[in-house]
Amino acid sequence: MRVLVTGATGHVGRHVVAQLAEAGHDVLAMTRNPATAAFPASVEVVRGDLLAPASVPVEGVERMYLFPEPRTATEVVARAKSAGVTRIVTLSSGAVTGGFDTDFQLPVEQAVEASGLEYTHVRPGDFASNTERLWARMIRADRVVRYAQPDAPSLAIHDGDIAAVAVAALTEDGHTGRWYDLTGPELLTRREQVAAIGDALGEPVRFEEVSPVRAREILERQGGWGAENAGFLLGFDDYSATGPSFDDVDWSATLVPSPTVEEVLGRPARTYAQWALDNVAAFR
Incomplete structure (x- = not known):
């Protein structure tokens, strides 16, 4: 085929x-x-x-x-x-x-x-790989992620x-x-994701909280995918021009892990920690 x-x-x-x-x-x-x-x-x-x-x-x-x-x-x-x-x-x-x-x-x-x-x-x-596109350059530079909303949850x-x-x-x-x-199998905060990257590297990576405005400035200076999507990722823009506003949505139902990966593949979805190990070279 x-x-x-x-x-x-x-x-x-x-x-x-x-x-x-x-x-x-x-x-x-x-x-x-x-x-x-x-x-x-x-x-x-x-x-x-x-x-x-x-x-x-x-x-x-x-x-x-x-x-x-x-x-x-x-x-x-x-x-x-x-x-x-x-x-x-x-x-x-x-x-x-x-x-x-x-x-x-x-x-x-x-x-x-x-x-x-x-x-x-x-x-x-x-996507777990979104964190690579957002944070890899910062982590390679000085083992610090400067980003907003450290306690925001993700099912990457x-x-x-x-x-x-x-x-x-x-x-x-x-x-x-x-x-x-x-979705991934577990709910992690951004701070916990950064810690998982540090564990994969075998050395601490610090999360330094900055305002959404400052985070957008940092991403725009980096360029690439992060700069192109900074407005959406940091809550300044809605996903689609004709879709609903994020402010009008009850997000609680989206923060539950989906069983679909296991249902389709017959095995559990891989954790974010496993993703960090598999992609650790991007952060060295």
């Missing part, structure tokens, strides 16, 4: 590629920059861009893992269907389930459902678990027409 993985070098996509390859599937890994790809020799790496649908290599592909790009989703899915793709698994977000996402992942889900193909939507909540999920659920949906029966809300 030939499987196309779009966004193949992303935090989840690279795990999807590796797990599919390990299971012996024929994997086509699409990325805008093949030079950054480091995959097993059996994986075919190709250049492609979801913003240029004609570049997406769907010929001969039976199943596809679809990274969210709402601007071209309808066209990409139509090309995939015309080429003979029968099943699409989307990387979506728990924000769709909560009604916060109305203009990013949701339109991708809708395009896939409208195609009539087999589909599964994978909807993780807080290991990116490898998100990928494992996606791989199950791509390769097994019984997942068609489902959406899977995914």
